[in-house]
Amino acid sequence: MSALVGKYADELIKTAKYIATPGKGILAADESTGTIGKRLSSINVENVESNRQALRELLLTSPGALQHLSGVIFFEETLYQTTSSGKPFVEVLQEGGVISGIKVDKGVVDLAGTNGETTTQGLDSLGTRCAQYYKAGARFAKWRAVLKIGPTEPSELSIQQNAQGLARYAIICQENGLVPIVEPEVLTDGPHSIEKCAAVTETVLAAVYKALNDHHVLLEGTLLKPNMVTPGSDSPKVAAEVIAEYTVRALRRTVPPAVPGIVFLSGGQSEEEATVNLNAMNKLEVLKPWTLSFSFGRALQQSTLKTWAGKKENLAKAQQVFLVRCKANSDATLGKYVAGSGGDLASESLYVKGYKY
Amino acid sequence: MSCFTSKYQDELIANAAYIGTPGKGILAADESTGTIGKRLSSINVENIEENRRNLRELLFTTPGALECLSGVILFEETLYQKTSNGKPFVDVMKEGKVLPGIKVDKGTVQLPGTNGETTTQGLDGLAERCKKYYAAGARFAKWRAVLKIGPNEPSQLAINENANGLARYAVICQENGLVPIVEPEILIDGSHSIDKCADVTERVLSACYKALTDHHVLLEGTLLKPNMVTPGSDALKVAPEVIAEYTVRALQRTVPAAVPAIVFLSGGQSEEEASLNLNAMNKLKGKKPWSLSFSFGRALQQSTLKAWAGKEENVPKAKKAFFARCKANSQATLGTYKGNAHLGEGASESLHVKDYKY
Numbered sequence: 001m002s003a004l005v006g007k008y009a010d011e012l013i014k015t016a017k018y019i020a021t022p023g024k025g026i027l028a029a030d031e032s033t034g035t036i037g038k039r040l041s042s043i044n045v046e047n048v049e050s051n052r053q054a055l056r057e058l059l060l061t062s063p064g065a066l067q068h069l070s071g072v073i074f075f076e077e078t079l080y081q082t083t084s085s086g087k088p089f090v091e092v093l094q095e096g097g098v099i100s101g102i103k104v105d106k107g108v109v110d111l112a113g114t115n116g117e118t119t120t121q122g123l124d125s126l127g128t129r130c131a132q133y134y135k136a137g138a139r140f141a142k143w144r145a146v147l148k149i150g151p152t153e154p155s156e157l158s159i160q161q162n163a164q165g166l167a168r169y170a171i172i173c174q175e176n177g178l179v180p181i182v183e184p185e186v187l188t189d190g191p192h193s194i195e196k197c198a199a200v201t202e203t204v205l206a207a208v209y210k211a212l213n214d215h216h217v218l219l220e221g222t223l224l225k226p227n228m229v230t231p232g233s234d235s236p237k238v239a240a241e242v243i244a245e246y247t248v249r250a251l252r253r254t255v256p257p258a259v260p261g262i263v264f265l266s267g268g269q270s271e272e273e274a275t276v277n278l279n280a281m282n283k284l285e286v287l288k289p290w291t292l293s294f295s296f297g298r299a300l301q302q303s304t305l306k307t308w309a310g311k312k313e314n315l316a317k318a319q320q321v322f323l324v325r326c327k328a329n330s331d332a333t334l335g336k337y338v339a340g341s342g343g344d345l346a347s348e349s350l351y352v353k354g355y356k357y
Numbered sequence: 358m359s360c361f362t363s364k365y366q367d368e369l370i371a372n373a374a375y376i377g378t379p380g381k382g383i384l385a386a387d388e389s390t391g392t393i394g395k396r397l398s399s400i401n402v403e404n405i406e407e408n409r410r411n412l413r414e415l416l417f418t419t420p421g422a423l424e425c426l427s428g429v430i431l432f433e434e435t436l437y438q439k440t441s442n443g444k445p446f447v448d449v450m451k452e453g454k455v456l457p458g459i460k461v462d463k464g465t466v467q468l469p470g471t472n473g474e475t476t477t478q479g480l481d482g483l484a485e486r487c488k489k490y491y492a493a494g495a496r497f498a499k500w501r502a503v504l505k506i507g508p509n510e511p512s513q514l515a516i517n518e519n520a521n522g523l524a525r526y527a528v529i530c531q532e533n534g535l536v537p538i539v540e541p542e543i544l545i546d547g548s549h550s551i552d553k554c555a556d557v558t559e560r561v562l563s564a565c566y567k568a569l570t571d572h573h574v575l576l577e578g579t580l581l582k583p584n585m586v587t588p589g590s591d592a593l594k595v596a597p598e599v600i601a602e603y604t605v606r607a608l609q610r611t612v613p614a615a616v617p618a619i620v621f622l623s624g625g626q627s628e629e630e631a632s633l634n635l636n637a638m639n640k641l642k643g644k645k646p647w648s649l650s651f652s653f654g655r656a657l658q659q660s661t662l663k664a665w666a667g668k669e670e671n672v673p674k675a676k677k678a679f680f681a682r683c684k685a686n687s688q689a690t691l692g693t694y695k696g697n698a699h700l701g702e703g704a705s706e707s708l709h710v711k712d713y714k715y
Contacts, residue, residue, distance in 0.1 A: 002560055002563075203570065206567055206571070207567070209566075209567075210563055210564070213559065213563035219610050249615070252614040252646075253577075255614075257614055257644045258606070258609040258644075288614070
């Protein structure tokens with residue numbers, strides 16, 4: 001085979017397929033310490049470990065939420081944390097039928113000679129780290145590559161470097177039992193049209209799948225986490241059905257059917273936008289050989305965060321808000337979501353220019 | 358869009374989709390003058406234009422055959438030929454709702470420094486030729502790239518050259534209204550295992566689709582004509598279900614869903630083998646977002662040729678044999694082929710010729 005048939009092959013295929021279960025998706029709760037600090041400070045909460053632990057416990061123990069999730073991505077610190085009564089988060093998830101994942105990249109660094117383009121680091125000792133995370137109960141991983149659209153961007157160098165990085169990360173994960181989520185995010189920043197976003201997304205995805213093939217990655221044991229195809233953040237918005245059409249077309253042109261599921265990132269979209277767009281894609285009557293689901297961070301947590309505001313007395317209400325978003329996105333994976341049923345806070349744009357994780 | 362916008366965009370998409378209609382497939386009748394000469398000499402028929410015309414007329418006017426076909430690939434000479442009562446072949450096809458296609462490559466040439474690997478020529482003046490063929494009624498084209506399996510083959514050079522050639526040919530076709538059939542044939546010659554064939558096929562197809570995207574080809578307006586994934590000709594045979602499994606998996610790993618149909622070449626398989634393998638693929642459960650059909654030359658014509666033997670009085674018998682194969686393959690695209698208990702002479706005959714040169 002062109003693809004790796006290592007000792008974990010069957011398990012990888014099974015895990016990837018489970019994560020792609022219709023009606024379920026991923027909670028991206030893998031904000032690094034620095035990034036979660038920004039979230040906490042926006043609700044005037046101190047960035048200390050106990051608060052980070054309290055927030056994640058709030059999410060993971062929300063009654064009824066876990067049934068809408070197939071996976072949760074953690075930052076390293078969180079993978080080893082427990083609830084206030086001492087139960088490891090990984091176990092909480094296991095009992096709820098949810099698979100633990102782990103962010104393994106070490107952020108982006110500038111590519112010299114380019115106009116602010118980046119590559120992602122984290123390959124050093126990645127195999128050893130993956131083996132450790134597997135021992136701790138993780139069964140999938142995430143690595144975020146970032147590209148931008150500009151007059152001369154993304155450059156061929158940036159596309160090649162990021163595709164290669166993703167492919168090396170992916171094969172190392174598979175050698176160590178973790179399903180790699182492949183995330184080539186094309187940022188929404190800019191005044192470009194949806195057509196431009198589509199062209200860039202297709203070019204980037206084609207390069208990514210060529211690299212995955214070159215590196216012998218087992219596609220059946222991977223997931224894709226792409227951006228949706230939308231106009232740039234400085235361009236007029238378009239209807240969800242248009243986003244759905246352009247996005248699904250781009251994926252049909254580039255993502256081999258062997259990939260079991262596609263879990264979209266939300267970028268700067270509001271909670272409601274992200275859900276409505278995902279719903280439109282699942283309603284689209286065109287052949288889609290992979291499931292279309294979510295891997296949302298901000299678009300699942302924003303209103304929950306605001307409702308909690310760091311206060312114990314707000315816990316139950318915040319958990320209810322979180323459940324509403326989980327259910328909304330679960331419905332969206334089935335094309336059953338009714339717009340506007342998710343609450344007022346859900347419409348706030350989460351766009352931050354030049355967003356740095 | 359990553360692909361360019363041809364003025365023929367809608368037509369290309371519609372024609373490619375039509376060719377992939379379940380229950381239909383392609384007759385590859387595009388043997389060059391030299392190649393058809395070999396076929397004719399095998400039944401002791403002289404290689405003159407009249408005989409070439411007679412053979413093709415026999416095929417195109419077989420009752421019921423055209424219903425099993427969505428396209429016929431022609432050699433240039435044939436595109437301009439007529440039936441014995443003066444009706445252009447392209448009109449016969451049009452009336453039978455079959456799209457005429459045209460072979461546009463000019464054969465293979467050696468790649469120096471390799472161990473007998475080749476690239477395909479035919480890009481010079483291709484645009485003008487495509488325009489001409491479109492005017493004559495052609496709506497799709499074919500270009501055959503050839504790769505082989507060996508200790509060091511296919512080399513990266515052979516893969517890159519052939520993928521690039523296919524991509525250039527494809528975009529030029531689309532600019533001029535012809536749906537390009539992309540054919541990266543990996544020869545069956547050798548003693549390699551089915552695993553080796555799968556590995557090479559996946560690598561080659563991955564390179565092809567990267568090249569097609571780089572060259573801005575509209576995938577929805579193309580077709581793929583690949584080899585099936587099988588053991589080498591000198592290795593032990595396996596069951597059709599195994600061939601089906603390996604082949605479909607290789608395609609799932611490399612061929613985007615935007616491609617409407619995959620029309621297999623038969624390589625050196627016998628008529629019956631080719632039909633049984635295609636049938637097994639269509640019975641297989643699994644993700645197949647493209648239709649799986651045929652673009653057979655030898656595997657549609659072999660027993661017909663033998664039955665005809667160049668004699669007028671054999672024409673009805675030959676037409677029956679041809680219809681039988683068309684129907685068999687039509688059923689195979691639906692997974693309903695039961696196997697031919699009444700095989701025509703030659704239907705089980707292997708059509709493998711070592712290092713086959715078209």
